[in-house]
């Protein structure tokens with residue numbers, strides 16, 4: 227089965243985007259099942275297209291939405307939410323409409339395309355209402371304190387001062403991801419507050435490993451920083467990720483976090499989706 231895709235990225239967090247708004251929910255569900263099985267091969271950066279995951283765009287679930295986004299991680303798991311992916315979906319779906327709602331497994335999310343450069347491979351700047359964070363309390367893993375925060379998907383955030391957040395993400399990230407305190411596994415963030423109020427952030431993502439950016443991880447980190455008195459409400463905070471900056475803001479306690487950043491279609495292509503891999 228030949229599948230047409232757009233290779234999209236937000237700060238280098240990259241995905242195969244497959245647009246099936248024309249299909250029924252049942253057809254989309256069957257495609258997602260096959261893509262979950264094929265994800266490790268499709269996302270392989272040498273033997274496949276390459277990517278951190280797959281975004282399937284289907285018809286909307288809720289009346290106010292323009293489409294639905296379903297996310298598949300590199301390892302085939304299906305996370306509840308993806309911030310960088312949602313900016314890319316909004317860019318592709320928006321067309322002339324700049325304000326739209328996209329349904330996700332974590333609920334509907336209002337999106338605003340702030341800047342749009344048209345073409346076969348469009349790009350632009352997109353703002354997302356990421357919804358309110360859910361602060362789940364402290365966790366200790368391997369002698370280090372983490373803040374557990376949900377943005378629909380789970381995150382464990384550690385603030386480091388002298389340490390190197392990249393080195394910690396690479397060494398401790400895989401251990402924390404699979405710690406028994408996180409029954410569905412977790413994304414793992416190591417954050418360092420900078421003198422100018424920005425935050426240097428490295429993320430070990432559940433089901434993907436180190437990525438060049440994580441939108442939900444940046445939002446969860448802002449929520450944890452505010453809770454720990456390291457950042458404040460009603461101010462833009464710059465999250466400096468390896469792939470570039472995201473601008474985040476939470477105006478009040480319990481309110482939504484708004485995330486603004488780039489989205490781009492890098493190229494379009496076609497790939498053969500083989501029948502389900504033989505039973506192991």
Ligand SMILES: N[C@H](CCC[C@H](N)C(=O)O)C(=O)O
Nearest residue numbers: 305308309310379432441442
């Ligand atoms: N790996 C994540 C999903 C992708 C999140 C990230 N790419 C983002 O931009 O939010 C998880 O399993 O929850």
